[in-house]
Each structure stands twice: as structure tokens, then as C-alpha cells.
Amino acid sequence: MLTIGIILIIFMTIFDYYIHKTVFSPVFMFNSLFLLIISLSSMRLYNLREYSIKSIEVIVLGMIFFSLGVFCTRIVSHKFLKNQNNVINYDDNLNVNWTFLKILLIVVTTGNVFSIIFSLKFLLGGGSYLELRNMILGYNGAEPLITNPLVNILTRYISGPGLTALIPFSIFFLIRKKNIKFSLIILLNLVLATLSSGGRILLVYTIIQLFIGLSYSKKNIPKKIKKVVIISSIIFFISIIVLSNIRSSNSIYRAFYAYFSGPVVLLSTWMTDVDTYNIHSHGLGFIYPITYLLNSFCNLMGIPNSMLANVVMWQGMPQNDWVGVFPDQSMNAFSTLFYFFYKDFREFGVACFSFLFGSICGFIYFKAFIERKSKYLVYYLLGVQAIIGSFIIWQLGSTAFFLSIVFTILSLKSKKS
Numbered sequence: 009m010l011t012i013g014i015i016l017i018i019f020m021t022i023f024d025y026y027i028h029k030t031v032f033s034p035v036f037m038f039n040s041l042f043l044l045i046i047s048l049s050s051m052r053l054y055n056l057r058e059y060s061i062k063s064i065e066v067i068v069l070g071m072i073f074f075s076l077g078v079f080c081t082r083i084v085s086h087k088f089l090k091n092q093n094n095v096i097n098y099d100d101n102l103n104v105n106w107t108f109l110k111i112l113l114i115v116v117t118t119g120n121v122f123s124i125i126f127s128l129k130f131l132l133g134g135g136s137y138l139e140l141r142n143m144i145l146g147y148n149g150a151e152p153l154i155t156n157p158l159v160n161i162l163t164r165y166i167s168g169p170g171l172t173a174l175i176p177f178s179i180f181f182l183i184r185k186k187n188i189k190f191s192l193i194i195l196l197n198l199v200l201a202t203l204s205s206g207g208r209i210l211l212v213y214t215i216i217q218l219f220i221g222l223s224y225s226k227k228n229i230p231k232k233i234k235k236v237v238i239i240s241s242i243i244f245f246i247s248i249i250v251l252s253n254i255r256s257s258n259s260i261y262r263a264f265y266a267y268f269s270g271p272v273v274l275l276s277t278w279m280t281d282v283d284t285y286n287i288h289s290h291g292l293g294f295i296y297p298i299t300y301l302l303n304s305f306c307n308l309m310g311i312p313n314s315m316l317a318n319v320v321m322w323q324g325m326p327q328n329d330w331v332g333v334f335p336d337q338s339m340n341a342f343s344t345l346f347y348f349f350y351k352d353f354r355e356f357g358v359a360c361f362s363f364l365f366g367s368i369c370g371f372i373y374f375k376a377f378i379e380r381k382s383k384y385l386v387y388y389l390l391g392v393q394a395i396i397g398s399f400i401i402w403q404l405g406s407t408a409f410f411l412s413i414v415f416t417i418l419s420l421k422s423k424k425s
Contacts, residue, residue: 010061013068017043020075028377032220034369035075037395042071042344045399048265049272055335056269059276066279067272069355070346070362077366078373085374102180102382103421109177112170112415113193119167120197122159123204137206144205147340169411171197173419175214176389179221180382209397216396217389224377224385270333271342271399277331278347292319293348294361296405299323322351323405341400348402365404369395383420390416 017039024035031037046064049056130140130153142150154160171194178194181187202211281287292299296319303316326343333339349361372391375384390412394403403409 010065010068013065013072014043014046017068017071017075020072020079024075024078030223030377032216032223033078033377034366034373034395035078037392038074038366038369038398039071041396041399042067045268045271048269051269053265053269054262057273057333059273060280063272063276063279066275066346066350066355066358067344070349070358073359073362074366074369077363077368078370080363081367081370082374085371085378102184102386104177105419105421109174109419112419113174113190113197115162116167116170116174116197117193119159119163120171120200120204122154123163123167124200126153127204141206165408165411168201169408170415171201172210172393172409172412173390173415175210176217176386176416177419179214179217179389180386183221183225209400213393213396217392220389220392221385266333266337266339267342268399270339271344273333274326274331274339274341274343275347278326278343279350281325282347282351287322287351288353289319289322289351291352291357292316293323293352293402293405294357296323296348296402297407297410300407323348326401343401345398345402345405348405365394386416386420 021036021039021043024033024039025031028036031040046067049059049064127140130143131137139150140153141147143153146152152160154163174194175198178191181191198210198214201207292315299316299319300323303313303320306313306316326347327341330338330340345365346358346362349357351357353360369391372384372388375381376388377385393409393412397403397409
């Protein structure tokens with residue numbers, strides 16, 4: 009059955025490419041990512057730790073239902089268009105709330121300036137990027153880099169999510185050859201955020217977003233802008249390699265293999281814990297940002313709720329606890345989105361929530377690339393993080409990503425206004 013499932017996924021992916029003629033559709037990106045992960049983990053290189061076949065079955069189940077969600081949304085959307093006599097009202101204009109967007113950029117820049125000052129002070133004092141990452145993320149009992157609570161809130165809950173929300177706008181403006189200075193300030197913030205944290209994943213997201221932007225309006229982009237995008241992508245790619253070498257003693261090939269094979273081991277480990285300790289979060293993991301707020305509110309009011317507190321603890325376990333993936337290397341976080349779905353309702357949760365996630369992605373993609381709605385292109389560029397980042401965690405269950413969505417919504421005006 010597992011082999012049949014994988015063949016079905018490959019067929020779905022090829023069929024999707026045949027329809028859309030792009031590698032940037034939700035189905036192609038999502039399925040290609042997890043097929044790569046399954047393939048690499050099956051090689052068992054560098055003495056990769058054993059994992060259960062059940063974890064592979066869960067991944068395959070999730071891919072199938074994610075694809076079905078995208079396809080069903082496409083069918084429904086096309087039927088709706090047919091009922092509207094196939095009339096598509098193209099909306100190439102982006103109605104932006106400039107007041108909010110400018111304030112957000114100022115706040116994000118302020119936060120990144122604080123971050124780079126604290127980071128440079130630590131690095132110039134003899135610290136390493138590995139130690140810096142531990143301090144920023146709170147790993148291995150490291151002292152926090154920023155002890156001031158207000159500055160910490162600014163950098164963690166506003167500056168980080170705010171930058172994630174701003175990057176799609178910068179890409180949109182670049183491909184439209186508008187507000188270039190505004191876009192460059194956002195990209196400068198990306199550089200500051202990368203240097204101050206040593207993080208690479210935001211650069212990966214940005215490179216993919218840049219190429220999606222190019223593919224969206226390739227006919228309308230001047231050669232100058234194309235050159236800027238390509239050169240920026242090359243610089244970002246080189247930066248990723250340099251940061252990888254600085255942060256790890258392993259080769260770039262070993263690091264790549266670890267990141268794209270380790271998730272199967274981590275998923276297997278946490279699924280085993282879920283089954284062993286009979287963990288059930290009853291859908292609260294899927295809507296974790298709301299769960300987190302409810303738990304915080306209950307604690308603030310002096311009426312703690314054990315169920316909410318347990319979900320918060322279970323949600324953070326893959327991030328907080330390290331698992332030996334190789335004999336000489338432990339990893340955390342990369343439990344994939346399927347751990348969170350499995351924790352909610354087991355295989356039913358994986359199927360149901362993957363279908364729902366696929367439906368959301370399919371709807372936004374259809375609006376952006378078929379109906380050519382600029383607003384939805386911005387949402388899709390942001391959603392790329394949820395799709396690509398799904399091999400790490402359930403991004404829509406991340407408080408930081410939830411805030412990015414809120415900031416994006418507030419940055420866009422409705423058509424009526």
C-alpha cells in the first residue's frame with residue numbers, strides 16, 4: 009500500500025505540473041519537498057537513526073490529502089467561474105495601507121538595529137555564531153542575548169514577524185518597478201536580521217519568493233529588475249553556504265542531508281511519544297496561536313487550565329527537546345507539520361488537516377495565478393513559508409507566523425476603501 013501511495017503522489021505531482029506548467033504550485037513544491045525527504049532518509053547515510061515505517065505512511069497520507077485539497081479547490085473555483093460565465097476581473101493593483109506599512113517598517117528596522125548591536129557586541133567579544141543561536145533560541149540553557157523585556161518583545165514578536173510580512177511586499181514592488189527605495193530598505197533589514205541571528209531559513213524563503221515573483225510577471229519585468237533579482241538570489245545563496253560553514257563543523261553536503269533526512273527520524277520519535285503517553289490535543293494544536301492566547305489569558309486571570317497548558321507543552325516538545333538523529337549529532341524542531349496533526353487526531357487529523365491546508369493553499373494560488381489578484385500574490389508569497397517550512401513545523405500553528413499574517417492583513421486595504 010505504501011508503494012501504491014508513493015506512485016499516486018508522483019502521478020499527482022506530474023499531473024499538477026502538466027496543468028500549471030510551473031514548479032511553484034502548492035502541490036509541486038509540497039510533494040517534491042517530502043518526496044526528497046523520504047528518498048534521502050531511505051538511504052540511511054552517516055548511520056542515520058532507525059525510524060518507524062509508520063512515520064513514512066503518515067507523510068504519504070498527508071501528501072495525498074494535501075494534493076486532494078488543492079485539486080478540489082481548483083475544481084470548485086473553476087465551477088464558480090463557469091457559473092459567472094468565465095468572467096475574470098483581473099486586479100493588478102495592490103491597495104496598500106501605507107500608514108501602517110511605513111510604521112511597521114520603522115518598528116522592524118528599530119528592532120533589527122537593536123539585534124545587530126547586541127549580536128555584534130557578543131561576536132566581537134569572542135562569541136561564536138553557534139553560541140549566538142543558542143542564546144537567541146534559548147537552547148542548552150544558554151542565557152538570553154537580550155535581557156531587556158521590552159527590547160526582547162520588540163525583536164521577537166514584532167520585528168521578526170513584521171519582516172516576514174514585509175518581504176512579499178518588497179518583492180511585489182520590485183517586479184512592478186515601484187517603491188524601489190522602500191523595497192531595498194526591507195531587503196536591508198533582511199541582511200541585518202540574518203547577520204544578527206545567523207539564521208538561514210529566511211534567506212531560503214526569500215530566494216524562492218523572488219523566483220515566484222519573476223514567474224508571476226515574467227513578461228512585464230524589465231531586464232534591469234531581473235538582473236537585480238538574480239544577483240540578489242546569488243548573494244543570498246552564497247550567504248547561506250557561508251553561514252552554514254560558520255555555524256557547523258560538518259560539510260555542506262552532510263548538513264543538507266541532515267536537514268532533509270532528519271525530519272523522518274524526529275517525526276517517528278515524537279509520534280512514538282504521542283502513542284506511548286496517549287497524548288491528544290483535540291485540534292488545539294492546529295489552531296495553536298489561539299490556544300496559546302487562551303492559555304496566557306487563563307493564567308493571567310488566575311484560572312489555569314490543565315488541558316491548554318498541556319497542549320502548550322506538547323507543542324513545544326520538538327523545539328525544546330533534542331533527539332539523537334546521527335551517532336554524533338542531535339537535532340530539534342524538524343518534526344514536520346504532520347506531528348502536530350497526528351497529535352490532534354492521529355491519522356484522521358493528518359488526513360483532515362492536510363486536506364484543509366491544501367485547500368487554503370489551492371484557493372490562494374488560484375486567486376493569485378489564475379484570477380491574477382495582486383493581493384493574493386502577496387498572500388501566496390507569504391504562504392510559501394508555510395509550504396516550504398512544513399518540513400520543520402506546522403507554520404500556521406506558529407505564533408510568529410500567525411502575527412505575520414495579521415500584519416499582512418493590516419497592511420492591505422479592502423477594495424471598498
